[in-house]
Each structure stands twice: as structure tokens, then as C-alpha cells.
Amino acid sequence: MLTLDKVYHAASVLKDVIRKTDLIHAPRIYPESQIYLKTENLQITGSFKVRGAYYKISQLTKEEKAKGVIACSAGNHAQGVALAAQKNGIRSLICIPDGAPISKVEATKSYGAEVCLVKGVYDDAYKKACALQKESGAAFIHPFNDPDVIAGQGTIGLEILEQLPDVDAVIVPVGGGGLISGVAFAIKSMNPKCKVYGVQASGAPSMAKSLEDHKIEELKSVSTFADGIAVKCPGNLTYDFCSKYVDQVVTVTDDETATAILTLIEQHKLITEGAGAVAVAASMFNKIDIKGKKAVCLLSGGNIDVTILSKVISRGLLKAGRLGDLTIETMDRPGRIKEISAIIADHGANVVSIHHDRMMENMGVNACSVKVRMETRNHEHRKQICEAIADAGYHVIP
Template identity: 45%
Template sequence: MLELSDVLDARDRVSETSRHTPLEYSHTYSSMTGAEVFLKLETFQRTGAFKIRGATNRIATLTPKQKSAGVVTASAGNHAQGVALAATRVGVDSKIVMPEHAPISKVKATRNYGAEVVLDGTDYDEATERAHEIERQEARTYVHAFDDEMVMAGQGTIGLEIVEDCPDVDTVVVPIGGGGLISGIATAINEQKPDARVIGVQAEGASSAASSLEKGERVSLDGVDTIADGIATRTIGERTFEHIREHVDEVVTVSDPEIAVAMVYLLERSKVVVEGAAAVTLAALLFEKFQFDENETIVPVLSGGNIDLNTLTNVIVRGLVETGRYLRIRTVLADQPGALEQLLDIFTAHRANIYAIHHDRTSRDVEMSDTEVEIDLEMRGPDHVDAFLTDLREAGYEVDVLV
């Protein structure tokens, strides 16, 4: 099992490559939850995510022969960038297999850090199969994304920084994909602050750790489906499973809509861009997925900020919908002058701002004497939406809420 001494040794190896990232108190989330909330901002790490720590520590421990042969790995994006940069800095050739639908921004960044990128497979697990083929064919060393003690130890340096910067920490909340991050952090926290809790968080659509703990053995999911692509793994590692059982107090899950809301809050209130995998920790806190006391000191680890802009656009819209600030409706009007104006009078009374309107008198779904209208609206919250829809329906309009 990984020990604190391994994490301390890793800190010496990674100190020149990785950054000691900020730990910032949040008035916003402290006020919302009643806890004392400090955000661990790995979003400001080199390569934009925590993975550089573990990759650097693993590559630093390679033998000269292994360094000469080069390394290979599989990754959805962040580990890819970490391995690419860590290998390039010490002159080691790296080849990275990424899923075919990996975010474009992460593929480009990995190549820019000096790695050869191979796109193969529909998800992390299929990419892993291809990477192991390359490992055998080219005699490269496989740098596992999570199930490796040296990788775990590198990630655990985050735990050292949390205790150093926040010695009164009560609870640390950590994302779980394959389990390397939480294994390292939990080891560092437990041995320095044995009374502190470590809470793991997964997306509901990729809940292999939660399912494994429930069954008492590692579970492999048939597939994964979540906006949190950085933690979308079908199973956790053999080594990480044992560390999670030993050191982690609780594992909870959050839904994609809850993740989207957390991402929007971080963007709007904290001015921090995070990927879905990072936002799960704040989502678990905001939606009270675990119990905590008033004034408890809680540190959600925001593990990375490498999100594709197209994905971010979709997430923002979903987050606005979930918080009652964006609404799309459809209704039917009589196809005659003044009908639209009468409808818009209700909009004006509620100060509902129109983003877009589509007026279709050719739709087959309505009578020839009617016209179908779809309208996108800016709203001010759930209460505003409810009052607005109530008035529309009381005025005789049949309204379908589209988003």
C-alpha cells in the first residue's frame, strides 16, 4: 500500500515541473452551504489539470533503458497532456492513445506538448487496449493513468498542499475516475490529519467506484455516459480499489444536470472555468450529497479546467435551464394579425426577455388556421418561470416546455 513517505518523495521529484496551486476561500459557497469552503484550484496547474504530478513522478522513476525505449499510455485528455509534457521535459519519446471522440482541444494540446497521438476506440477502455498493443510491439513502458503507485504518489502531493495551506481542514472532496487521484490524496490526508474525512465523487453515468464499494468487489460497467469525460471510466483500478476501501470515508454520485449547475456557478461567481470531472466535487457539496456540519472546513478539489469550447457552450445552456434562467417554449396561435402581439403582452408584463422567436405557419402539427411559435427566453429563476407559465396557461395558451 502507498504510504506518506512515498508522497513526500514524489513532492521532491515533481516540484520543478508541477505548481503548488492556490487554495482560495469562497464566500459564495460558504454562504450557500453554511460550511467554510476552500477551493483547491488544480485548474491553474501546468497543462490545466492535476495529471502532470503523477506523470512526472512515474517518468522520473524510469530506468535509463526504459527512458530510451519511450513510454505509451491511454487517456481521455488530461493524463495524455501530463505524460506528454513530463516525457518531453526529460527527452523521453511518448506515444498517447486517445479515444476517437476525445475533445479537440485536448488532442491538440497533447500534440503541442511533444507526444505522438493515436486516436483509437470509443472510450478510455478501448483506447487502453490499443495502448497495450503498442506497449508489446514497441517495448515501451506503459504509464498507467491511475493504477500505479508512483502515479498515485504524485497525485498525492495535492494532499500535502491542502494540509499545508489549510491545517484545519475537516473534509476533502475529490473526483473519482480510475481512483489514482483520490488514492494519493487520501493517503496524504489520512496520515497527516487522521480525523479529516475524504469524500469521493463520481458521475452517475460512470459510477464504478460507488458500485464496487457497494458490492465489495471491483465492478466493470458495460458503458459510461456523462459530461464529465475526464472521469468516464468503466472500472477503477485494482490498486486504487484497495486504497479507496482503506482510506476513503464515503463515495457519492452526482447527475449531469447537477454537474452543469456547478460549472455555471464556478464560471459566473468564481470566474473559474472547469471541466465536468472537476465540477463534481462542488456539485456534491451544493446538492448536499454528503452530510456536513455548519462551519465545517471543506475543500473541494477542482481537478482541471481543460474543457472543449463546444462542450462548454452546451453545459452553460443546460446550467441556465436547470437554474431557471433559460426557457424554450412552444405554443399555438390563431393565424391572424395581432395574435402574436397579444401573446407578447404577457411576456412584457413578466419582463421575460426574448432571445429568439420562430413563427411557423406551415407546421403539419397544427390546423391550417393556426400557426406554431417557438420562443427562447431569458428568465430570472424558477419562481419567475413558474409564474410566467401559470399566467400563459390561465390566459388560454397550451404551452409545451422544450428545455
């Protein structure tokens, strides 16, 4: 069903449509290895998804194209299908979960697609799309469980091997598994010694659990801000490909992903969505053995809503010890807040806000609590400040 020739054919079809994204050296992501970033977040439509969607639609017959296409998506596949349909002059209807970022929904509409918002997550949108497909007879463009779609995504593997022939490991985000299936198939077919690792959100580990149990497992629910990989159940094709070609699938927390997004912004001026940053998170937090190796982290997409981005940055700062709260119990006397602020300032931290509370339970009548939010360099810096405040005679509440 999938051959290397098909992947090369997909590359030929896509060469005048998509962007051959850069491979950027990122020495500070994980200094103990040589990390490179495959920047599919800078792809047209802001995601790798256009590769598989366009190649699939290009292979439809004239009769199939005449009936239009239908798809389901958390947002990125939607944009890929919408753009591919627009370029082929055919109608498209996309079912999208109602919780998808507004930016993804509006971008999909901008490519001329009709959008149907469905209450729930990706899997609910999938069921709705299947029902509408039966009614209309339109061609269904599956986001991951399709050989042509997988072949399109596999073109990324060809590009990586061309850009970094001696790569030791490739780290790929995993939702339904279409991306890693194509990438792993292409890479293992040409360089069997190269390791291919998958990364899922800990709140949506459908592929990781399926591989662990040696059978396809459907999760009861998923919970992660990485909506692009929030999939309850992998496909049968992608499960088979991952079982055969993927060396390991690990998980990262939302806090770890937020830290990775913040790191990519600060160090490399790159914006990624949650799903797009999980490979970097796995590298940063040592989830995969890549010490001393050349490894490529695939940044799968950059379509993050700005309102979510602001929250993610705050979470990333907290995780990295760059922003945090400190609660201090003291006697309610003039000058105490000034003294505490002076200690913080003397240690090079910045006070963001102060809340003074005289009414906390389990405190003396003349006591009060001072809650300080401050910007620090890291967790060690925060620890030093806490110790200095305690040495000054104040009680720091854990």
C-alpha cells in the same frame, strides 16, 4: 507500496516542476457550509495529472528511460506524460480515445508526444497501449493504478492540509481512482478525522458500484461528457485505497455538472471541464453532508473544448431555470404574439426566439401554438410568467 514518505518525496521532486495551486474561498457555492476550491484546473497542462505522471517518470531507471514511455489517456494524463517525457528528454507514445476533445489531442502533440487515436473510450485506448507496450518494451505509465502515480497525486492532499489545516471534508472527482487514492491516503494519514468524498458521473459510476458491491465491477459502457472520469473499471490498487480511506462515493448527473461549470464561470471566473466540476456539483446539489463544515472541492482540470463548453453553458442555463421554452396554445388572431411578448417583458424576462405554428395536430382549425424561448432569473421566475400568461386567458401547454 505507498508510504507518507513517498508522497513527501514526490512533493520534493515536483516542487520545481508543478504549480502549488491556490485554495480559493467560494462562499456562494453552498452557503450552508464553507466551501474552498483547490484550483488544479490552473495547474500546468491544465490538470492535476502532471503530478503523478512526472513523479512516475522521474523514478524510471536510465535503461527504462532509454526505451521511452507509453501511456493511455482521455487527454489530461496524456499531456502530463508528454510534458514529463519532454523535460526528461525521452520519447513518448500516447493512446487517446478518438472522441477526446481536439484541444487535448493537439496539446499532447505540442509537448512532443506521438499520438495514437483509438476508436472507443478510455478502456479501449488502454488495451491498445498495452499491446503496443509489449511490442516496443517502453515503460508503461498507468494513469491511475500505480503507486508512484498515486503518490504524485497525493501531493495535492499535502498542499490542502498546509493551506487549510482545519479542513473537515475534501471532495474529489473519481474516474479510475488514482487522484482520490493519493489525496485520501495523504489526508487520512495526517488527519484521520477529515472526511474524503468521491464524486463520479452517474453515467460512469464504476468505483461507486464497485464499493457498493464490495468487489471490482466493470461497466458495459459509460455515457458522460465528463470524459476525464469516463472509466469502465477501477484499478485493483485504487479500489483497495478507496475501500480503506474514502468515506463515500456519490454520483452527479451531466445536467448537474453543467450547472456547476456555469456557476464556476459566473461566480469565480474559473473554467473547468466536466470532470473538474463534479465535486462542486455534488456540493451544490446536496449529494454530501457538509452542512456547517469547511469543505474543499477539488477542481481537477480545465481542459474543456470550446465547442463542448458552449453546449454545457446552454445545459447549465436550462438546469438553473435561466433559459427555457414555453409553448402556448391560442386562437390565430392578430396581436396575440404581441400580447404574450408584453406579458413576458413586463415580468422582466427576455424573449430569445418565437416560433409560430398553425399546423400542430389535435388543435382547432383556427388555433395555433406559439413556442417562446426566453431568458429568466430562475425556475420560480419562469413559473410566475406561466401563471401570468394563463391568467390572461392563454393555454400554457406543460
